[in-house]
Amino acid sequence: MSSPASTKRTVAAVHAAPVFMDTEATVDKVISFIEQAGRESIDLLVFPETFVPGYPYWIEAYAPLDQQAANAAYAEASIEVPGPQIARVQAACARTGVGTVLGVSERLAGTRTCFNSQVFIEPDGTLLGVHRKLQPTYAERIVWAQGGGATLRVFDSALGLIGGLACWEHTMNLARQSLITQGQQIHAAAWPGLSTMTGFEAVADIQIDAMMKTHALTAQTFVVSAGNPVDETCLRWMESTIGPQKHITAGGGWSAVIHPFNQYLAGPHTGPEEKLVTAEIDLADINAVKVWVDSRGHYARPEILGLRVDRRPLWHDEGRREWPAAPSNSTTVPATETDCRDSPRTEVSP
Numbered sequence: 001m002s003s004p005a006s007t008k009r010t011v012a013a014v015h016a017a018p019v020f021m022d023t024e025a026t027v028d029k030v031i032s033f034i035e036q037a038g039r040e041s042i043d044l045l046v047f048p049e050t051f052v053p054g055y056p057y058w059i060e061a062y063a064p065l066d067q068q069a070a071n072a073a074y075a076e077a078s079i080e081v082p083g084p085q086i087a088r089v090q091a092a093c094a095r096t097g098v099g100t101v102l103g104v105s106e107r108l109a110g111t112r113t114c115f116n117s118q119v120f121i122e123p124d125g126t127l128l129g130v131h132r133k134l135q136p137t138y139a140e141r142i143v144w145a146q147g148g149g150a151t152l153r154v155f156d157s158a159l160g161l162i163g164g165l166a167c168w169e170h171t172m173n174l175a176r177q178s179l180i181t182q183g184q185q186i187h188a189a190a191w192p193g194l195s196t197m198t199g200f201e202a203v204a205d206i207q208i209d210a211m212m213k214t215h216a217l218t219a220q221t222f223v224v225s226a227g228n229p230v231d232e233t234c235l236r237w238m239e240s241t242i243g244p245q246k247h248i249t250a251g252g253g254w255s256a257v258i259h260p261f262n263q264y265l266a267g268p269h270t271g272p273e274e275k276l277v278t279a280e281i282d283l284a285d286i287n288a289v290k291v292w293v294d295s296r297g298h299y300a301r302p303e304i305l306g307l308r309v310d311r312r313p314l315w316h317d318e319g320r321r322e323w324p325a326a327p328s329n330s331t332t333v334p335a336t337e338t339d340c341r342d343s344p345r346t347e348v349s350p
Contacts, residue, residue: 009159009281122158189212194208
């Protein structure tokens with residue numbers, strides 16, 4: 001593992017499919033990848049979008065009224081953060097010294113409301129926090145609620161300043177700018193197997209490539225982008241639960257590590273082969289890139305341009321969640337309406 005004093009890190013995008021809709025088996029698979037990363041001296045793993053319990057591809061393939069049983073099962077298979085499944089992942093990180101950004105479907109404690117979330121865990125197992133996707137895309141609104149500004153954060157990790165976004169959240173330029181103004185150094189991007197969807201076969205990977213390179217250069221950050229291929233387990237689950245469909249196929253996924261000046265350091269890797277897409281990065285390279293363009297500094301032009309971010313907690317658990325949380329802390333403290341009202345409403349950044 002890299003020394004915290006060093007500017008070099010070994011990072012990897014996990015290009016893999018979950019054990020679809022089997023939460024505990026998928027957490028086992030997450031832990032196996034973390035253990036592999038430990039053996040290979042990898043410092044940071046980034047997992048695909050909602051790897052636990054899997055991306056709900058059926059929302060793009062069936063009429064809404066046909067999805068009710070599947071959507072109920074999905075809420076049940078989703079996990080709470082903190083919670084027992086995340087505690088297992090924290091323990092694996094602490095054992096191996098591997099930091100992890102894990103895509104999950106996060107269930108709001110005491111409800112059946114879910115979020116498309118990324119969970120950030122330190123190499124020592126500390127739970128840094130969660131980012132909830134601000135705007136679920138298209139049919140995703142069937143299964144996930146909107147996230148708020150309280151979770152649009154860059155985390156001060158032992159590995160660097162790390163933040164992330166999920167899928168087409170990368171089209172939200174002001175969300176990306178918020179990460180830029182927080183000094184992001186490593187960007188964790190989470191994707192589903194977009195190219196497996198009807199109408200996206202020829203364009204999905206081009207879109208992802210463009211968005212990942214755009215953020216790398218405009219943010220002067222290293223991008224670790226992880227996508228999951230669709231496997232037969234997923235297709236069989238959908239057919240047995242809802243019925244035959246022709247809109248989602250096997251394969252897909254796009255994973256890479258990209259330098260701030262847009263070189264591929266690893267990948268892009270696509271298709272069904274599961275692997276860790278691994279590269280060494282040097283955070284010192286960011287300083288050289290910022291001589292040319294510094295989106296937090298001289299290229300921000302704060303006397304002309306500004307950004308307002310509402311960081312007020314949006315959901316009842318956000319006002320009292322205490323981050324970072326040690327590996328042994330796996331409970332959620334319920335919040336009240338007062339917690340939300342007492343929090344700062346906005347943050348204005350240049």
